Amino acid sequence: MITVTSRSELTQSDSAPDPTAEPQDGTVLFEGRHHHSGVTFFWADTPPGSGPETHWHPYTETWAVIEGDVEISADGETLQAATGDIVTVTAGTVHRFWNTGAENLRMLCIHASPELIEHEVPQD
Incomplete structure (x- = not known):
């Protein structure tokens, strides 16, 4: 089987770990389990001076x-x-990562898992 999913086809639930949250940038999430894939990835498009909170994955x-x-x-x-x-x-x-450039940071963040598992780390 072969499938193609365009960026515009990704749903809100694929776009952010919290499906009720509005995306703050152009980042979208491709969660493999929804697409017959063994990997998950963020197609990150992060504005200057921003990035995700501190976290870890198993x-x-x-x-x-x-x-x-x-x-x-x-x-x-x-x-x-x-x-x-x-x-x-x-x-x-x-x-965590932080965009230190003057333009949007574009990264492919590949998770070795068919689903996103992310544990936030509380900040002091």
Whole structure:
């Protein structure tokens, strides 16, 4: 079987972990279990100065930076990545990213799971 899902076909429930939340940017979620796929990914389109809250996943997450500059904090370490870089965050690693560029950050955030499992980390 082969299927094609265009970005415009993704539903609100595919667009944000909380289906009642309005998306704050152009990011959409492709959750594999809804599309006969073993992976989930965010097609991230994040404005300057923003990014998700600190969280972790019970599986590996791999980011392909398509366009832009990003700062990544993971388990107390901070690093920079830019267009063309690939970043891997291992299972259980507490992390977040932040768009540090002047334009939207475009990344493919690949989750090694057919469904999104995300655990938020309370901020002090």
